[in-house]
Amino acid sequence: EDGSAGWLRYAPLPYASSYSSIPSSIIALNNTKSSPVYTAQQELHRGIQGILGKTLSNGTSTSKDGTIIVGTAHAYQKSYGDFDEAGDIEEDGYFLSIEGRQVLILGQNERGALYGAFDYLSRLAQGQLDTVSYVSNPHAPIRWTNEWDNLDGSIERGYAGPSIFFENGFVTENTTRVAEYARLLASIRINGIIVNNVNANATLLSARNIDGLGRLADAMRPYGVQLGISLNFASPQTFGGLSTFDPLDPTVDAWWANITNQIYARVPDMAGYLVKANSEGQPGPLTFNRTLAEGANMFARAAKPHGGIIMFRAFVYDNHINETNWKADRANAAVEFFRDLDGKFDDNVVVQIKYGPIDFQVREPASPLFSTLRNTSTAIELQVTQEYLGQQTHLVYLAPLWKEILEFDLKADNRSSKVKDIVSGERFRRPLGGSAGVVNNLYAYGLLAWDPSLDAEEILQDWIRLTFGHDPKVLETITDMSMKSWPTYENYTGNLGVQTLTDILYTHFGPNPATLDNNGWGQWTRADKFSIGMDRTVKNGTANAGQYPPAVANVYENIETTPDNLLLWFHHVIYTHQLKSGKTVIQHFYDSHYEGAATAQTLVKQWESLKSNIDSERYEHVLFRQTFQAGHALVWRDSINQFYHNLSEIEDQAKRVGNHPYRIEAEKMTLSGYKTYRVDPFHAASGATAIV
Ligand code: BDP
Structure with a gap:
């Protein structure tokens, strides 16, 4: 047990053999490898084998010994006819019904079916085999993670080892761990992932790295996790060789449209872009006296034909503010920068706000x-x-x-x-909304993104x-x-x-x-x-x-x-x-x-x-x-x-x-191979003394 299986251990359930009402076969309504429904079927085999020690067969028709049917509601209706709850399932949602040995796991889409399979396995792993029948829908459409991984393999504010996405300036070749990570993400219903740091490096847009992004997306697609990337605002100039990165300059606009087309050619289902602009030294539209909305909309135009979303960060502030001005307050910055821009963002822009x-x-x-x-x-x-x-x-x-x-x-x-209810879009009737987590420690984040009313x-x-x-x-x-x-x-x-x-x-x-x-x-x-x-x-x-x-x-x-x-x-x-x-x-x-x-x-x-x-x-x-x-x-x-x-x-x-x-000062111990030294500022160590 090294912890890498996280919460998907599928450890044997005590007294598993005493459970009689376990199905004997699984029918997957899509058998194309790399489809989330196929993944769901694989996961159900693996989970039931681990939790109950039982090997299920792949069925094609229902059996009285019990069948799990997993697939989209639509595919189910085509083969088996209508069911009452069909109309209640929303995008990414699912219907789960457990009745004795008969189990239905039906998603509004393939991803929803996979979420339902994980939910069923979580119930089994916790010994919950009772009869249930419910629809589960997400509170918001955007449930993403933000990885702050750098191309050199380090991670900004990451405390758990090097990147699984990048090394030495490029996307990694081996995507085994990427797929394992996507599996964890799918199990908590995360549907998008921004793979690189918000302090973004423009060389991510090189042909070799775009191909690498395709590799990452391919590894995560079977889990219904869509890839997105952070962009550096100055890329047209620093990487593309243009003389400017002014968002209202037509050559800049064309440059972004072109690079976006190239990325979508390799990753047709890319989720979109994340942008940190004019903050903590990052370039942005303010450099050209353009508004943040004009900056965001430039990306929105490029991504729109592909269905992409722009997550534009509200974390914009001047990190040279002068404390002697008593009215200065960094806490005011986001509202001051964004207040007058309300309604000026294109429809596929979402402003991402720190809590x-x-x-x-x-x-x-x-x-x-x-x-x-x-x-x-x-x-x-x-x-x-x-x-x-x-x-x-x-x-x-x-x-x-x-x-x-x-x-x-x-x-x-x-x-x-x-x-x-604001970030779900409900309160102000917005079409988009959701949450982004700068990740590490995931389980509760994913579940609350799905349903914030959970305890x-x-x-x-x-x-x-x-x-x-x-x-x-x-x-x-x-x-x-x-x-x-x-x-x-x-x-x-x-x-x-x-x-x-x-x-x-x-x-x-x-x-x-x-x-x-x-x-x-x-x-x-x-x-x-x-x-x-x-x-x-x-x-x-x-x-x-x-x-x-x-x-x-x-x-x-x-x-x-x-x-x-x-x-x-x-x-x-x-x-x-x-x-x-x-x-x-x-x-x-x-x-x-x-x-x-x-x-x-x-x-x-x-x-x-x-x-x-x-x-x-x-x-x-x-x-x-x-x-x-x-x-x-x-x-x-x-x-x-x-x-x-x-x-x-x-x-x-x-x-x-x-x-x-109950404090023993290190310097009071018998020191072998260590020396004491004075600490500045003094209060960072008691007695102003530390050992080295
Ligand atoms: C700060 C972090 C810094 C990030 C920044 C951000 O210290 O590393 O780049 O937030 O969110 O808290 O952009």
């Missing part, structure tokens, strides 16, 4: 841009890879964070306007049973660890909406609050000796609160009604400001850092209690990370507490700061 106004922090309010764009299709961008949240060395189960954003009601025009704990428990088996102790323990993991991480990193407090200059890992202010990146805390927090009120601050519809704006404008967990996001207060809990801000900082770090220690104990219940390879792998997290949580606790203690000179009422309970 909060800044950048994947441990706690942010929902982006106000979701309620600003009413005549533009939008999608939510989530970060599954834990860039600011521990980088795969800290346990942080993210579904509760995503749920909080998706369920947030922006109350546009005083009507219910949940983020999930975070139930998704987690399905994942645990599929990944670690049916032992109730394993289920209970991992559920408990995961459900408290986000609040725990928030406790020992940045509280009260002040942001994660990681190093901001590049790594985004480890405590370094001193780097957050006095720089152009705009992720400011505005902490000084007396006070902390960004004043984002309309009355005295940067007016960010005013970007929300009035019913929400009033809540954030007023310090009394702002929830404690976003207090420092919207308000600048003295350290002794009293929270609704009765504590002062600074005492809350101290206490929650102790509480969070203490909980991180117990996670190790909880995991150790599962030693005899989990295979040793995965047990040791996770234990290593939990142990690291426990240690790093203490570093976080002491660094942050010392930093604010030093800045505010306000005593911890419990007199703990600097005492480091």
